[in-house]
Amino acid sequence: MNVTFRVNGRAVTVDVPADMPLLWVLRDVLELKGTKYGCGVAQCGACTVHVNGAPTRSCVTPAQAVAGADVGTVEGLSADGTHALQRAWLELDVPQCGYCQAGQLMSAAALLERTAAPTDEDIDRAMNGNLCRCTTYLRIRQAIHRAASLRTAEAQGSGSIPNEVPIPQR
Amino acid sequence: MTTTLIMNRRRFLSVTAIAGGGLLLGFRVDSSGAAVPLFDPVTSDFVPNAYIRISADNIATIIAKNPEIGQGVKTMLPMLIADELDVDWSSVRIEQGDLDTEKYTAQSAGGSNATPSSWLPMRRVGAAARAMLVMAAARTWGVPVAELTTGSGSVHHRASGRSSTYGELGAAAASVTPPDLESVPLKDPEQFRIIGTSVPNVDGLAIVTGKPIYGIDFTVPGMLHAVYVKCPVFGGTVASANLEAVGRLPGVREAFVLEGGSSLSGLLAGVAIVADTWWAAHTARRSLRVEWNEGATATQSSESFARQAAELSQRSPQRSLRTDGDPATALRSAARTVRAEYHYPFIAHAPLEPQNCTAHFHDGRMEIWAPSQTPARGRQLVAQTLGIPESDITIHLTRIGGGFGRRLANDYMVEAAAIAQRVDAPVKLLWTREDDMQHDFYRPAGWHYFTGGVDANGRLVAWRDHFISFGEGERFAPSAAISPNEFPARFVPNFALDASVMPLGVPTGALRAPGSNGLCFAMQGFIDELAHAADRDPIEFRLDVLSQIHDREGWDADRMRGVLELVAEKSGWSGRDRLPRGTGMGVAFHYSHRGYFAEVVQATVSRTGELTVDRVWVAGDIGSQVINPLNAEHNVQGAVLDGIAEALGQEITIENGRTVQSNFHDFPLLRLTQAPPVVEVHFRTTDNPPTGLGEPALPPAIPALCAAIFQATGTRVRSLPLSKHDLSWS
Numbered sequence: 001m002n003v004t005f006r007v008n009g010r011a012v013t014v015d016v017p018a019d020m021p022l023l024w025v026l027r028d029v030l031e032l033k034g035t036k037y038g039c040g041v042a043q044c045g046a047c048t049v050h051v052n053g054a055p056t057r058s059c060v061t062p063a064q065a066v067a068g069a070d071v072g073t074v075e076g077l078s079a080d081g082t083h084a085l086q087r088a089w090l091e092l093d094v095p096q097c098g099y100c101q102a103g104q105l106m107s108a109a110a111l112l113e114r115t116a117a118p119t120d121e122d123i124d125r126a127m128n129g130n131l132c133r134c135t136t137y138l139r140i141r142q143a144i145h146r147a148a149s150l151r152t153a154e155a156q157g158s159g160s161i162p163n164e165v166p167i168p169q170r
Numbered sequence: 171m172t173t174t175l176i177m178n179r180r181r182f183l184s185v186t187a188i189a190g191g192g193l194l195l196g197f198r199v200d201s202s203g204a205a206v207p208l209f210d211p212v213t214s215d216f217v218p219n220a221y222i223r224i225s226a227d228n229i230a231t232i233i234a235k236n237p238e239i240g241q242g243v244k245t246m247l248p249m250l251i252a253d254e255l256d257v258d259w260s261s262v263r264i265e266q267g268d269l270d271t272e273k274y275t276a277q278s279a280g281g282s283n284a285t286p287s288s289w290l291p292m293r294r295v296g297a298a299a300r301a302m303l304v305m306a307a308a309r310t311w312g313v314p315v316a317e318l319t320t321g322s323g324s325v326h327h328r329a330s331g332r333s334s335t336y337g338e339l340g341a342a343a344a345s346v347t348p349p350d351l352e353s354v355p356l357k358d359p360e361q362f363r364i365i366g367t368s369v370p371n372v373d374g375l376a377i378v379t380g381k382p383i384y385g386i387d388f389t390v391p392g393m394l395h396a397v398y399v400k401c402p403v404f405g406g407t408v409a410s411a412n413l414e415a416v417g418r419l420p421g422v423r424e425a426f427v428l429e430g431g432s433s434l435s436g437l438l439a440g441v442a443i444v445a446d447t448w449w450a451a452h453t454a455r456r457s458l459r460v461e462w463n464e465g466a467t468a469t470q471s472s473e474s475f476a477r478q479a480a481e482l483s484q485r486s487p488q489r490s491l492r493t494d495g496d497p498a499t500a501l502r503s504a505a506r507t508v509r510a511e512y513h514y515p516f517i518a519h520a521p522l523e524p525q526n527c528t529a530h531f532h533d534g535r536m537e538i539w540a541p542s543q544t545p546a547r548g549r550q551l552v553a554q555t556l557g558i559p560e561s562d563i564t565i566h567l568t569r570i571g572g573g574f575g576r577r578l579a580n581d582y583m584v585e586a587a588a589i590a591q592r593v594d595a596p597v598k599l600l601w602t603r604e605d606d607m608q609h610d611f612y613r614p615a616g617w618h619y620f621t622g623g624v625d626a627n628g629r630l631v632a633w634r635d636h637f638i639s640f641g642e643g644e645r646f647a648p649s650a651a652i653s654p655n656e657f658p659a660r661f662v663p664n665f666a667l668d669a670s671v672m673p674l675g676v677p678t679g680a681l682r683a684p685g686s687n688g689l690c691f692a693m694q695g696f697i698d699e700l701a702h703a704a705d706r707d708p709i710e711f712r713l714d715v716l717s718q719i720h721d722r723e724g725w726d727a728d729r730m731r732g733v734l735e736l737v738a739e740k741s742g743w744s745g746r747d748r749l750p751r752g753t754g755m756g757v758a759f760h761y762s763h764r765g766y767f768a769e770v771v772q773a774t775v776s777r778t779g780e781l782t783v784d785r786v787w788v789a790g791d792i793g794s795q796v797i798n799p800l801n802a803e804h805n806v807q808g809a810v811l812d813g814i815a816e817a818l819g820q821e822i823t824i825e826n827g828r829t830v831q832s833n834f835h836d837f838p839l840l841r842l843t844q845a846p847p848v849v850e851v852h853f854r855t856t857d858n859p860p861t862g863l864g865e866p867a868l869p870p871a872i873p874a875l876c877a878a879i880f881q882a883t884g885t886r887v888r889s890l891p892l893s894k895h896d897l898s899w900s
Contacts, residue, residue, distance in 0.1 A: 017420075017449070017453070021449070024448060028395075028447050028448060029447075032380070033381075033382035033386075034381070036384075037386065037524065039603040039833050041603070041833055041835070043833055043835050044522065044839075046522060073380065074380035075379065075380045079379055081379050085378075090370060090375065093371055093801065095240075095374060095377045096240035096241075096242075096808055097521070097523070097569075097573075098373065098377035098569070099384060099522045099572060101378060102377075120847075123842070127842045128842050130842070131522070131834060131839045131841065132840075133520060133522040133572045133839055134572065135811035135815065135840050135845060137840070138845060138847070138848070141847075
């Protein structure tokens with residue numbers, strides 16, 4: 001069946017089986033490989049995308065369910081790594097194997113859209129469904145706080161960005 | 171290219187493989203046997219060896235030869251080369267090398283081996299290129315080499331004020347005889363400008379922008395997609411399957427049986443479904459009906475293993491691995507003796523990127539894109555299984571979404587290649603999570619029946635361990651062995667290590683810190699019990715054990731005492747007696763993969779038994795130099811939390827010869843809220859060659875956590891996972 005929706009602001013129409021999950025539409029039809037397959041049953045969060053702004057597990061979301069919707073993927077954060085979360089992720093060197101990080105970033109992006117300065121408890125709630133097999137959680141938490149302060153500084157037009165998060169130095 | 175040159179090639183490469191140095195002046199021999207000029211007149215690149223390419227605009231491209239599984243090796247190895255080459259990191263570009271066993275050495279990711287095996291060789295590669303550039307400047311300017319310095323990719327002559335970039339010197343450097351790698355001068359560590367600094371992951375930007383860099387992302391034009399369905403009982407074969415019906419399903423191109431062989435680490439029998447998309451192949455799988463010949467393993471189960479272990483423990487051990495002194499007499503005369511039984515279960519690797527591989531068979535040649543930790547072994551396996559000469563198999567290395575030892579095996583590679591051999595198109599094989607969970611090479615379960623004794627002074631005087639594991643005769647199953655020198659061997663005057671094994675049809679293999687990840691839990695757990703029986707502080711008791719060396723063969727007890735003392739200091743260990751009931755601190759140490767690690771875990775258990783890991787302190791000794799502190803800290807934190815994840819809830823259960831668990835709902839990975847907010851990492855630098863970090867920080871985290879639970883609750887945890895224990899207290 002034909003399904004029309006927007007991906008990262010661009011309108012697309014795909015001819016796919018109605019039950020084909022959005023994950024595979026993105027990866028194998030639209031060639032957007034940033035969104036990852038980890039479990040197929042909404043247990044790990046590696047496939048997290050935004051559907052109308054809400055963090056959504058694309059591995060269990062049939063293509064037909066996103067007809068007319070706005071879908072956002074990691075590629076849509078920015079292509080050059082300039083989104084505050086991407087900058088914080090790079091600054092703190094969050095990824096190890098990196099495979100889960102697209103899903104982590106998308107869950108974090110949805111959190112920051114809702115909550116400009118999330119507390120640790122906010123982060124717990126928003127991020128606990130995103131598994132990282134390398135357990136990069138300490139830096140994920142730090143990087144979300146860092147991204148929030150980067151955004152706040154940008155919004156205030158501040159020239160200098162407070163470095164609240166200590167970066168390991170030796 | 172002359173015949174003589176080709177015949178000499180292998181011998182030549184065997185002595186110069188590390189640098190691919192010059193056979194003829196100004197040339198090196200590449201792995202196809204061709205003589206390649208060191209200066210390429212077309213691109214104006216200076217290519218002094220197989221690892222380095224310097225462009226006229228002074229960009230140094232460095233080849234990272236090893237598989238990157240998240241350990242940071244793609245950043246670390248080029249750091250070693252770049253520092254000795256004396257270029258700025260900002261002018262370095264990194265390329266992943268393909269498998270080329272003649273050009274590069276030991277292209278594998280395992281055993282925390284990259285640092286110890288590359289520390290000198292990779293630095294020499296950079297230093298050799300630098301020496302050629304310096305010599306070129308000396309000749310060009312007519313000045314002695316001794317008057318020249320380098321920095322930021324340029325050679326300088328201070329006296330005359332002359333400077334040239336490496337890019338400018340490339341053509342002249344190509345006619346310099348490459349120096350002998352064994353004797354090329356290396357920097358004094360005080361001169362390091364990149365080594366020892368925090369360098370972010372070179373693939374960081376590609377990761378956070380979602381670039382297609384993993385094996386699963388790889389595509390080739392015209393590529394088809396495959397699933398491969400194996401018998402749920404390990405080693406089972408296909409009796410019959412409804413191939414015709416499956417072959418007619420939408421999007422399916424072909425469905426066929428691969429016979430497979432008898433080796434659990436080789437190609438196993440199964441049904442391949444090849445389709446236009448992975449979703450079509452996966453959907454067709456639901457209609458697949460297979461009658462399996464399950465074979466003898468169908469009678470095996472975790473329950474039967476436990477029963478056999480209990481029976482074996484009642485009998486005389488099948489064999490003795492080590493005896494020191496007179497353990498029986500010493501145990502009889504000990505002031506206090508303790509008996510305890512420790513057990514750890516099978517566990518899976520569960521890397522987040524499911525197993526996959528892309529293969530294309532054309533014109534008798536096999537081309538493979540593989541996320542493998544051991545691509546060279548993979549190529550051998552494909553060659554032997556499919557009858558293709560190794561020289562006709564090309565393997566490209568992709569970034570890998572987690573290794574942990576799972577991708578030391580190449581089952582997915584030989585499956586993809588076998589399918590591709592039957593299909594007239596490139597094929598990407600992708601496993602489901604369930605395939606991955608149920609067809610792993612598991613960390614084997616193990617049982618330890620301990621007896622230990624302390625004397626009236628509270629000193630450890632006797633230790634006996636009847637280790638029950640898997641294997642046949644004198645052979646242990648993969649990763650199910652124990653070394654006769656495993657701690658506390660060498661440190662107890664009366665010591666016996668015995669072993670009995672039972673047969674196993676379940677595939678086993680190395681999981682991050684193999685052997686150690688189970689053994690350390692058992693050994694350090696029982697040590698903790700003996701410290702308690704001796705009424706001594708757990709660290710003080712361990713320091714005392716480490717001072718009683720009865721055999722100096724093996725690792726250095728002083729280095730272990732060093733990290734144990736450091737972690738005691740950093741954790742505020744002396745204040746542990748003041749912790750409230752329900753909170754405890756536990757300690758453990760372990761030597762593995764050349765690394766010395768001691769760790770303290772603080773944990774809190776609520777009255778109802780809810781466990782929280784509060785904080786972890788780590789002290790490690792990996793020698794004289796931490797190469798990349800930013801990554802080192804992270805790698806250690808990851809290993810510690812990986813250990814905690816294993817301890818908390820991970821277990822693979824075997825029933826009727828098959829794995830019960832199937833996905834992350836019943837094989838839990840650690841979650842963000844389970845991670846302690848702080849894992850403090852401290853390194854004690856010692857005058858020893860630098861060693862690796864992927865693994866050695868993992869093992870102590872598990873017994874240290876269990877010891878913390880003991881202080882918090884009084885409950886001694888002797889089997890894993892913790893989720894099976896009631897930790898409530900009143």
